[in-house]
Amino acid sequence: MIKAILSAAAFASLTVAASAADLPRRALPPAPIPVPIFTWTGAYFGINAGYITTTQDTVRTAGVFPGNTGVRTGNRPGALPLPQDGFTGGGQLGYNYQFTPGSGFVVGAEINANYTDLNRTRRVVGQQGGISAYRQSGDFLGTVRGRVGYAFDRVLVYGTGGFAYASVRDQAAFQAPQGDAVFFGSRARVDTGYAAGGGVEYALPTDSFLNVFHSNAVTVKAEALYYNLGRSTLLLPAVGRGQGAYVTRFQNEGVLGRVGLNYKFGS
DSSP states (O other): OHHHHHHHHHHHHHHHHHHHHHSSOOOOOOOOOOOOOOOEEEEEEEEEEEEEEEEEOEEEEEEEEETTTTTTTTTTTEEEEEEOOEEOOOOOOOEEEEESSSEEEEEEEEEEEEEEEEEEEEEOOOOSOOOOOOOEEEEEEEEEEEEEEETTEEEEEEEEEEEEEEEEEEEEEOOOTTSSSSEEEEEEEEEEEEEEEEEEEEEEEETHHHHHHSSEEEEEEEEEEEEEEEEEEEEEEBOTTTSSSEEEEEEEEEEEEEEEEEEEEEE
């Protein structure tokens, strides 16, 4: 009797164990997929285009010798605005470093070279018939600037400032009422100074259709810059029947606004 009971108990235990083995096992939950954290750290290059205009552009003239009285008599303009504006476009190259990925402070440096369509000529007739013509043109503006900003994930707000340089050509010609040239001066040079401004930049998704270079990110930006390249003095010595000389002072200062597209590599 006891053997029968023990045999029945053993058989029941084996049956329960076999049934438990046939039960489906609880699968482990899948490991969470880490969400990539964007960082602005890395090198970049890109293109830009926009609008540029002068802000301080008055040309001032004075006689050198006592006999050069054209400005005092109103035959030559003592001060004449020479505004210029036009298209600007070019490229940039830079590097950013973000201290904390996601949101945080960003520092960097950028160099850019731009074509500028700045060109203006003005002619005025004085009270005694003297014809005065002034011309200033510039076709290049470059900067080497630092950048400091704060990133809100894929949005970067920044300020920027640094060295600026530009190619400039100044020219002035004074004529007698009959049209004969009596004073003339011209000079082409590279002006240097500074630029400062700020902007905002946004990083598009990596799979953006604009990412033709397969970079880590494509960013779009909008920025405004003020530039000041100082003043230059041009000597107008006498030619033809002229006597003595005049001096003319040109200014080179303005602002530009532009949009740009960057391709970022690195992190």
